[in-house]
Amino acid sequence: MTGPQIESKTDPRSGTVEVDHLFKYFGTEKAVNDVSLSVAQGEFVTLLGPSGCGKTTTLRCVAGLERLNAGEIRIGGEIVASIERDIYLTPEDRNIGMVFQSYAVWPHMTVFDNVAYGLRVRQAPAAEIKRKTDRVLELVGLDQLADRFATKLSGGQRQRVALARAIVYEPKVVLFDEPLSNLDAKLREQMRIEIVRLQREVGITSIFVTHDQSEALVMSDRIVVMDKGVIQQIGDPKTIYAHPANVFVAKFIGVANLMEGVLLGRSGALCDVEISLGEGLAPLRIQSLGGEGAVAGQTLHLCLRPEDILVNLQRPDGQSQGNTFEGKVIDTVYLGNFLECRVQVGRYEVCIQIDHYEQLVAGQSVFLSFRPEHGLCLTE
Ligand SMILES: Nc1ncnc2c1ncn2[C@@H]1O[C@H](COP(=O)(O)OP(=O)(O)OP(=O)(O)O)[C@@H](O)[C@H]1O
Ligand SMILES: [Mg+2]
Known part of the structure; x- marks a missing residue:
């Protein structure tokens, strides 16, 4: 691979994500109902399912934005949330990047400052901020626009800023919640390919949420099909399409x-x-x-x-x-x-x-x- 590289992690377990018997209720609603899932270092796994099936809630539990009702979550082998052991790490302490549907870039900042923000709050030295931000901007193809204000960017460019911001501090894991749903069809297809290319190049473990089956088929190493808070099937795209586990999966894909x-x-x-x-x-x-x-x-x-x-x-x-x-x-x-x-x-x-x-x-x-x-x- 040519182009700038982010230092690769040496510990093969550094970016693993393990979700063990996760339960999350909102009142009586079982938003996530006994979900277990293992994501390998560098793997691209997609949570796919209809609206309200618990994709975002699962992701938010991994991020530390929701407390669990039961279960355990480990990142890189470290327990970040466990009801039994009474452990809860804040999102900041989990070293994960997040990219959401609404590309929340700061309009009053330049592209560079938007991306550098994550390093500044971590109080990185100025030289390191410059080096890492420049490298990530080059990686997402925004190096020419570093000084432009975020308001003067197209939707796709803004989404790239959000992506650069999520990976600049070299997190072990990036979580994506429908990051492409605000883009038009053509840009969306282009961004799918770009995200996968970038993810492969950088080797970051990715959990990606979508309700768009073709997005899941194109991008993923493995797809997790969910319905009503329950996993229906986990498999690579070909298996999910050719050997659906049940009627729900067959109807949902293709x-x-x-x-x-x-x-x-x-x-x-x-x-x-x-x-x-x-x-x-x-x-x-x-x-x-x-x-x-x-x-x-x-x-x-x-x-x-x-x-x-x-x-x-x-x-x-x-x-x-x-x-x-x-x-x-x-x-x-x-x-x-x-x-x-x-x-x-x-x-x-x-x-x-x-x-x-x-x-x-x-x-x-x-x-x-x-x-x-x-x-x-x-x-x-
Ligand atoms: N903060 C909350 N308070 C109460 N109920 C919630 C809350 N967040 C989610 N829910 C409920 O939990 C269930 C799962 O929601 P979730 O947002 O995880 O679904 P989703 O799969 O991401 O759906 P979508 O594709 O529409 O984004 C839904 O029934 C939802 O109404
Ligand atoms: Mg959602």
């Missing part, structure tokens, strides 16, 4: 076609499931992955991603015959490189994606099929 069925039995890695298509319609037997731990007779939900469904004009023969649904095209939308098409299959509207040169028209009969290894049966 488009998921879900069809309810009953487990009949198993054959090796595959489960045999009877899908009910609605009143008066014959149920359909399918084979797919998933359904581990389920017992015969249990309700399962077949999850099919739009890109994994094949469309045929005639009933296909051969192996995939069992995994074939008959349907009628509802409508198609042209999306440039592909067509998105909704197909009525019994009581379900199934979303599929097909090549842009294929032609389907509303009302047309089609047969949808999928390979057993592209279907996944999930529990609620």
Whole structure:
């Protein structure tokens, strides 16, 4: 890597974050309900979930801005909050950087002074303040604007000031709470890449909060999917998308076609499931992955991603015959490189994606099929 470097930490545990059985209530509301999570030194972990699921509260507990109701938090192996041991370190004593949604830069200060502030309050010597601030400004691409007042910056530049300010005193960990949500779509995509580049270069452990699934998929080493204060799944982006742990995760990440069925039995890695298509319609037997731990007779939900469904004009023969649904095209939308098409299959509207040169028209009969290894049966 070229460009300025921040001195790397030698202790491999210096930037680890461990959250152990964290509980945080607001009155009777369980904002965080038994969350446990381990973040490795230098790792980029994203907390993802719908509004109110407890992302910010979890982050604020790590930062020291909220007291816990139960549990323990360790940073670099050091206990920074523990109910059992009655330990609580203030945010200042946790050596973490924070970047929030509203880029709170000080308008009456220059870019340099905004960034240098964190070092000044720590009473660093003047020469060190200059050296470290210059280096971080170069890192975020603001070295040319050091003397400009913060009011005369674009949104993206201000967000970069906030970023520089969070890392200038070389914290072990940086916490981000939806830092990009005030930026327009294009700048947002650019900043995603810049933050990840910077994070890799500097090697700071990052916990990033967003409710934007594509942001999480693009940026993260691992994603923590939360709902109602509870972790639903932890995994790398590919695992979260291709092997969601349950119906909630499948619906939250990408488009998921879900069809309810009953487990009949198993054959090796595959489960045999009877899908009910609605009143008066014959149920359909399918084979797919998933359904581990389920017992015969249990309700399962077949999850099919739009890109994994094949469309045929005639009933296909051969192996995939069992995994074939008959349907009628509802409508198609042209999306440039592909067509998105909704197909009525019994009581379900199934979303599929097909090549842009294929032609389907509303009302047309089609047969949808999928390979057993592209279907996944999930529990609620
Ligand atoms: N200071 C507070 N007092 C009372 N309730 C709170 C407080 N802060 C958060 N809550 C509640 O705790 C739950 C979790 O809130 P939190 O802010 O952690 O959600 P979030 O996942 O960050 O949501 P969003 O995506 O909207 O920012 C919500 O139901 C919220 O109303
Ligand atoms: Mg929040």
